[in-house]
Amino acid sequence: MPTPTRESMDYDVVIVGGGPSGLSAAIRLKQVDPDLQVVVLEKGSEIGAHILSGAVLDPSGLDRLIPDWREKGAPVTTEVVDDNFFILGPAGQVRVPNWPMPPLMNNHGNYIVSMGNVCRWLAEQAEELGVEIFPGMAASQIVWEGDRVKGVVAGEMGLEADGTPGPMYEPGMELHGKYVFIAEGVRGSLAKEIIAKLDLSRGHEPQKFGLGMKEIWEVAPEKFHKGRVVHTMGWPLGKNAGGGSFIYHLENNQVLVGFVVHLNYANPYLYPYMEFQRFKHHPMVAELLEGGKRVAYGARAISEGGWQSIPELSFDGGVLLGCSAGLVNVPRIKGNHNAMLSGIAAAEAAAEAIAAGREGDRLEAYDAAVRTGAIAKDLKRVRNVKPIWSKLGLYPSLMLGGFDMWVANLTGWNPLGTWKHGKTDAQATGKAADFQPIDYPRPDGKLSFDRLTNVAFSFTNHEESQPCHLKLRDASVPIAVNLPVYAEPAQRYCPAGVYEVLEGPEGPKFQINFQNCVHCKTCDIKDPSQNIDWTTPQGGDGPNYPNM
The missing domain is CATH 3.50.50.60 (FAD/NAD(P)-binding domain)
Structure with missing residues (x-):
C-alpha cells in the first residue's frame, strides 16, 4: 500500500x-x-x-x-491495615512472619487502589x-x-x-x-x-517478564476485610515455574485476586491461566471466594528484569x-x-x-x-531476587535474596554483587520431548472458569474487519516448527484463547482469534521462535476494564 x-x-x-x-x-x-x-x-x-x-x-x-x-479527592483511600505472606501447599499454608522481611517489603502506609x-x-x-x-x-x-x-x-x-x-x-x-x-x-x-x-x-541484561492475571470478586460481607493484603508463593506452581498470588481487599466487598507466572518457565505444557484457576481451589482461597461472584477479568505482562535490564x-x-x-x-x-x-x-x-x-x-x-x-x-537493593529465584528456586531466593536485600537496605551495598539473567524468556522454553503434559482439572464454573467465559468479563472488543494486529513473521513456523518441537505453547500461554491449533482434513492449522486479545503481550515475549509481533489494533479496540 x-x-x-x-x-x-x-x-x-x-x-x-x-x-x-x-x-x-x-x-x-x-x-x-x-x-x-x-x-x-x-x-x-x-x-x-x-x-x-x-x-x-x-x-x-x-x-x-x-x-x-488527598484534598483533591484522589481515589486512593483504602490504606493497607493487614499484611500477610503465605507459602502454600496443596491442602494448607504456612504463614511467613513479617519481622524477618526487610522494611522495604512492608506495605503499611501504602494503599489498595484501582489504577x-x-x-x-x-x-x-x-x-x-x-x-x-x-x-x-x-x-x-x-x-x-x-x-x-x-x-x-x-x-x-x-x-x-x-x-x-x-x-x-x-x-x-x-x-x-x-x-x-x-x-x-x-x-x-x-x-x-x-x-x-x-x-x-x-x-x-535482557528484559524478563511475568504474566499477571487478575479477577475482581464481590465476596460475602462477613469475609471482607478492607485494607487486607495477602501474598502467596508455592502451590500450585511448585517447581514448574516461579510466581505467586495477590489478594487485596479493596472496598465495597470487592477483592482483587491475581496470579503471576514468571515467563521463564521451561515446560511448554505449562498453562498459566489454568494454574491461576487451580489456585482458587486452594482451601484458603476457596473459603474466601465461595458464595461470591467474579465481576471482571484481565491479564497483562509485567516487566521483571529490574535494575540490570533497564x-x-x-x-x-x-x-x-x-x-x-x-x-x-x-x-x-x-x-x-x-x-x-x-x-x-x-x-x-x-x-x-x-x-x-x-x-x-x-x-x-x-x-x-x-x-x-x-x-x-x-x-x-532488590536486583538479585529475580535471578536467584530463576537459577536456584523459591527457597534459596527467599534466603539468599532476603539476605542480599537486608544488607542493601542497611548499607546501600549488595553483598552478592549483580547477578545476570542470561536467557530471554523465549529462549528458556524447553522442548516438548523433554517434558510431560500437565493434567489440569476442568473449571467448575463457580470458582474457576474457562478462558473464553472469562474474556467476556474483560469487555474486549475488536472490529473484525481490520487487519489482524498479531503479526506472524513466517506463517509456516507455528505448524512446521513450534508444534513438533514445542507442542505449540501459544495454545496455552495466551490467557485469552487467541491461538488455537485446529485439526482438519489437510492436517493441523494455526488459527489466530485476534478479537479475544486483551493486549497482554505474552505472545510477543514467550513465543520460542520469536515469530509473533504484537502491534496496535485500531484505536479504542481491546479490553474495556471498568476499575482494574
Whole structure:
C-alpha cells in the first residue's frame, strides 16, 4: 500500500500512553511551564480502559507529583491495615512472619487502589492544566528523521483485513514533538522498535517478564476485610515455574485476586491461566471466594528484569518511561510509583531543555535522574531476587535474596554483587520431548472458569474487519516448527484463547482469534521462535476494564 498523505500537528511534547508514567509526565510539564503544548495519546477507548495492575500503591510518586492529592479527592483511600505472606501447599499454608522481611517489603502506609481509576483521576488533573488527551488514538508508527524520533502516527482507522483502505478509511495524523515520550507500558510495539533500531539494550541484561492475571470478586460481607493484603508463593506452581498470588481487599466487598507466572518457565505444557484457576481451589482461597461472584477479568505482562535490564532510557528525540523502561520492583510487586517518578523526571528534563532552546536531542539528564535517584535506590537493593529465584528456586531466593536485600537496605551495598539473567524468556522454553503434559482439572464454573467465559468479563472488543494486529513473521513456523518441537505453547500461554491449533482434513492449522486479545503481550515475549509481533489494533479496540 502506498504511504498515505497525512496532516501533521506540532507539539512541544508528544506522550504515547495514558498510564501513570505518561500522565505524570504531562502534569509535571504543565506544572513547570503552563505554556508548553503537551498531548497524550491513549489507544484505549478511554483513559484507564487498558490499565491493569494489582495494585498496592506506594504513594511516593503521587506525593511528589500532587502533594495535596488527598484534598483533591484522589481515589486512593483504602490504606493497607493487614499484611500477610503465605507459602502454600496443596491442602494448607504456612504463614511467613513479617519481622524477618526487610522494611522495604512492608506495605503499611501504602494503599489498595484501582489504577484504572487513579489514571482517570490523573487525566482530569492533566486536562485542568491544559493537557490535550486523545483516547481511542492508537500510535501505530514512529516518524523517524534519521535516527531521531520526530513523532508518531496516530489515529489510522478503517483498514480492511488485507491492509488496504476501506470505505471508512482515515489515514490518521502525524504528531511531531520536540520530544516524544514513550509510555506504552510493558513490551509496547513502538518501544520495542526503538530499542531494537537504536540498540538501547546493548550492555544490559535482557528484559524478563511475568504474566499477571487478575479477577475482581464481590465476596460475602462477613469475609471482607478492607485494607487486607495477602501474598502467596508455592502451590500450585511448585517447581514448574516461579510466581505467586495477590489478594487485596479493596472496598465495597470487592477483592482483587491475581496470579503471576514468571515467563521463564521451561515446560511448554505449562498453562498459566489454568494454574491461576487451580489456585482458587486452594482451601484458603476457596473459603474466601465461595458464595461470591467474579465481576471482571484481565491479564497483562509485567516487566521483571529490574535494575540490570533497564536499557538506555534516552535517545535522540525522546525517552522511555515507566514499564516501557522496565521499572517494576519485583519482590515488592510494585511499579506504579516508579512509573510516576520516571514521568516527573522526564518532564523536568524536557522542560529544561526546551527552555534552553533545545529539541530533538538526548535528554541525558533524565537517564541520570533515573540511575541516581529514588528509582535507582528502589531497584538496586532488590536486583538479585529475580535471578536467584530463576537459577536456584523459591527457597534459596527467599534466603539468599532476603539476605542480599537486608544488607542493601542497611548499607546501600549488595553483598552478592549483580547477578545476570542470561536467557530471554523465549529462549528458556524447553522442548516438548523433554517434558510431560500437565493434567489440569476442568473449571467448575463457580470458582474457576474457562478462558473464553472469562474474556467476556474483560469487555474486549475488536472490529473484525481490520487487519489482524498479531503479526506472524513466517506463517509456516507455528505448524512446521513450534508444534513438533514445542507442542505449540501459544495454545496455552495466551490467557485469552487467541491461538488455537485446529485439526482438519489437510492436517493441523494455526488459527489466530485476534478479537479475544486483551493486549497482554505474552505472545510477543514467550513465543520460542520469536515469530509473533504484537502491534496496535485500531484505536479504542481491546479490553474495556471498568476499575482494574
